[in-house]
Amino acid sequence: MSGAQEAALAAQKQDIRSRWLLSAPALLIIFVAAIGPLFVMLFYSFMVKGDYGDVKFGEFSLEGWTSVFFERDIFDDTLGLADAHLSIIWRSIQLSFFTTILTVILGFPTAYFIATRPPHTREIWVFLVTIPFWTNLLIRTFAMQQVIRNEGLLNTALLWLGVIKSPLQIIYTDTANLLGMTYVYLPLMVLPLYASIEKLDFRLVEAGYDLYATRFQVLRRIVIPLVKPGIIAGSILVFIPSLGAYVIPRVLGGGKNMMLGNLIEMQFGSGRNWPLGAAMSITLMILVTAALIIYVRNASRGGNGHV
Amino acid sequence: MTTKLITTTALAAIATLAVASAASAAGELNIYNWGDYTNPELIKKFEKQFDVKVTVTDYDSNDTALAKVRAGGHGFDVVVPSANYVPIWIKEGLIEEARPDQMENFKNVDPRWVDVPWDKGRHYTVPWQWGLTGIGVNSKVYGGDINTSAIFLDPPPELAGKINVAPEMNDVLFATIKYFGGEWCTMDKEVLRKVRDKLVEAKSKWLAMDYSVTEKLPAGDYSAVYYWNGAIMRSRLKNADIKFGYPKEGFPFFMDSVALLKDAKNPENAKLFMNFIMDPENAAMISAFAKYSNGIKGSEKFLPAEMQTAPELVVPAEFEAAGSFLESCEPETQQLYTKIWTELQK
Numbered sequence: 103m104s105g106a107q108e109a110a111l112a113a114q115k116q117d118i119r120s121r122w123l124l125s126a127p128a129l130l131i132i133f134v135a136a137i138g139p140l141f142v143m144l145f146y147s148f149m150v151k152g153d154y155g156d157v158k159f160g161e162f163s164l165e166g167w168t169s170v171f172f173e174r175d176i177f178d179d180t181l182g183l184a185d186a187h188l189s190i191i192w193r194s195i196q197l198s199f200f201t202t203i204l205t206v207i208l209g210f211p212t213a214y215f216i217a218t219r220p221p222h223t224r225e226i227w228v229f230l231v232t233i234p235f236w237t238n239l240l241i242r243t244f245a246m247q248q249v250i251r252n253e254g255l256l257n258t259a260l261l262w263l264g265v266i267k268s269p270l271q272i273i274y275t276d277t278a279n280l281l282g283m284t285y286v287y288l289p290l291m292v293l294p295l296y297a298s299i300e301k302l303d304f305r306l307v308e309a310g311y312d313l314y315a316t317r318f319q320v321l322r323r324i325v326i327p328l329v330k331p332g333i334i335a336g337s338i339l340v341f342i343p344s345l346g347a348y349v350i351p352r353v354l355g356g357g358k359n360m361m362l363g364n365l366i367e368m369q370f371g372s373g374r375n376w377p378l379g380a381a382m383s384i385t386l387m388i389l390v391t392a393a394l395i396i397y398v399r400n401a402s403r404g405g406n407g408h409v
Numbered sequence: 410m411t412t413k414l415i416t417t418t419a420l421a422a423i424a425t426l427a428v429a430s431a432a433s434a435a436g437e438l439n440i441y442n443w444g445d446y447t448n449p450e451l452i453k454k455f456e457k458q459f460d461v462k463v464t465v466t467d468y469d470s471n472d473t474a475l476a477k478v479r480a481g482g483h484g485f486d487v488v489v490p491s492a493n494y495v496p497i498w499i500k501e502g503l504i505e506e507a508r509p510d511q512m513e514n515f516k517n518v519d520p521r522w523v524d525v526p527w528d529k530g531r532h533y534t535v536p537w538q539w540g541l542t543g544i545g546v547n548s549k550v551y552g553g554d555i556n557t558s559a560i561f562l563d564p565p566p567e568l569a570g571k572i573n574v575a576p577e578m579n580d581v582l583f584a585t586i587k588y589f590g591g592e593w594c595t596m597d598k599e600v601l602r603k604v605r606d607k608l609v610e611a612k613s614k615w616l617a618m619d620y621s622v623t624e625k626l627p628a629g630d631y632s633a634v635y636y637w638n639g640a641i642m643r644s645r646l647k648n649a650d651i652k653f654g655y656p657k658e659g660f661p662f663f664m665d666s667v668a669l670l671k672d673a674k675n676p677e678n679a680k681l682f683m684n685f686i687m688d689p690e691n692a693a694m695i696s697a698f699a700k701y702s703n704g705i706k707g708s709e710k711f712l713p714a715e716m717q718t719a720p721e722l723v724v725p726a727e728f729e730a731a732g733s734f735l736e737s738c739e740p741e742t743q744q745l746y747t748k749i750w751t752e753l754q755k
Binding site for chain 2: 154156173176177185186187189190271273274356357358359360364365368370371372373374375
């Protein structure tokens with residue numbers, strides 16, 4: 103081996119080492135602040151629950167896990183599916199799914215509009231999309247509450263215009279949750295969609311028109327397949343936080359119909375069942391991971407991967 | 410007691426700001442109390458009198474407070490648990506035997522609140538406020554009898570779909586168990602089955618299980634509530650159509666009491682505070698703010714006139730017997746109740 107090669111190899115090693123060193127603080131934070139607590143949760147989920155919250159250390163039990171999906175009937179003690187938990191999980195999945203669909207429908211035209219502006223004005227539009235992030239989630243949720251409540255902006259306006267005779271009951275329904283989540287998570291859909299549409303080669307669209315494609319055909323056969331990675335990335339960004347939503351169902355849903363986040367909170371509060379809460383949190387993570395796996399598979403099949 | 414997490418933060422912030430200006434304080438006191446429950450004027454007065462810098466931190470449920478204090482490193486000196494939680498705090502070794510019964514102002518405590526089941530002879534805790542969970546109805550919407558839990562369990566058609574129920578497991582289960590003639594902490598499956606079925610059926614006629622009553626009951630978003638009396642009184646002061654009812658089948662009393670934490674950093678200031686709030690004039694300040702009764706004799710004459718005769722606070726003799734205190738049930742019972750409660754929220 104020549105000296106030059108050796109030197110190059112040494113330089114490469116040096117380079118790798120310095121990269122590791124540079125990323126060490128971030129890795130450390132991720133390990134200490136994210137992965138560490140996860141192990142604590144995993145550990146707690148296998149403990150016996152304490153009488154007044156907490157767990158009894160050193161007493162192992164699978165009950166936390168089995169009671170996520172199964173429960174003994176309150177009255178005849180038969181083991182059956184945990185109907186309450188499953189319907190709450192199912193509601194969370196459904197609402198998150200519809201939120202994702204709604205944000206795609208609303209976000210796509212927005213992103214398309216931004217991406218087709220002259221380059222120097224695009225930045226202003228993107229900037230406008232990010233403005234809601236300047237405000238705390240809780241405050242945005244309360245703002246939404248003021249809009250849709252019975253005495254709120256929307257109902258007052260509709261009553262005044264004579265469109266409706268009595269206020270629409272929107273707040274404290276699943277519709278309110280859906281509206282709230284769509285409003286809060288919409289920017290998370292618009293941004294990746296924009297990034298993807300911006301890269302779209304509009305000569306392909308022109309070629310489509312030249313070949314007598316209708317506008318709908320161009321959208322369906324050319325634009326959507328090309329921006330699919332953006333749609334998928336946006337969907338993941340919207341779907342995941344929706345699944346774990348806590349504040350929105352509490353403020354807009356009226357606390358009457360729980361979502362998974364609220365169910366978990368209850369176990370650590372008045373439910374006094376920390377192992378169950380821990381097991382549920384991990385179940386939520388598994389759901390999220392499953393969604394991510396589907397995404398990765400989808401993206402790799404699409405060929406051009408993530409934007 | 411209740412969570413009032415929503416309207417509170419601003420008040421807490423104001424209180425903290427007011428407190429921060431007392432720069433030359435000789436000591437500190439960290440109070441951990443329910444949100445929207447501590448009169449900032451009372452705090453100011455205490456700070457001035459004893460030259461102590463007070464910080465108030467809010468919590469929204471007994472379980473939150475319990476979990477946080479047990480985790481350690483909280484830095485609080487006093488906490489204000491509800492009656493049914495005091496035995497847990499004692500049992501878990503979290504609060505100190507501060508012997509308020511030997512303090513100077515203890516003579517002012519109403520004898521009714523001295524030999525309480527959760528703290529016999531008051532060796533640990535000082536009364537803060539007490540109240541009950543009852544019915545609030547907008548009389549413009551419904552004019553019938555409101556002294557019954559049927560308002561939220563078998564709602565009249567006028568009220569269906571406009572009802573808010575306190576999202577507090579114990580209070581709701583208590584009234585429902587009593588509605589079917591059961592005893593609190595019962596494990597009787599027959600009664601509990603009726604309770605579960607009734608709640609599931611009734612819930613379809615509820616609008617929400619939320620804490621924002623003082624705002625939404627007067628505004629008309631809710632036409633009826635099962636909620637804490639002080640909050641309903643505050644609603645009535647904003648809207649005179651709000652009437653208060655005592656569920657004749659049975660309703661829960663609550664009392665929140667001030668206790669000294671075992672790992673308090675400022676135990677002496679905490680004791681000063683405990684003695685301070687047993688003074689009738691100061692106790693009246695507590696009530697004037699949150700609109701619940703206190704347990705101190707002689708505080709009545711310092712109360713705002715509107716509170717001395719308030720129908721929400723002065724329990725009529727005929728309903729007195731229907732009320733009883735929420736005791737803390739055995740863990741197995743609690744677990745069973747939690748299951749019913751979870752089923753209700755699916």
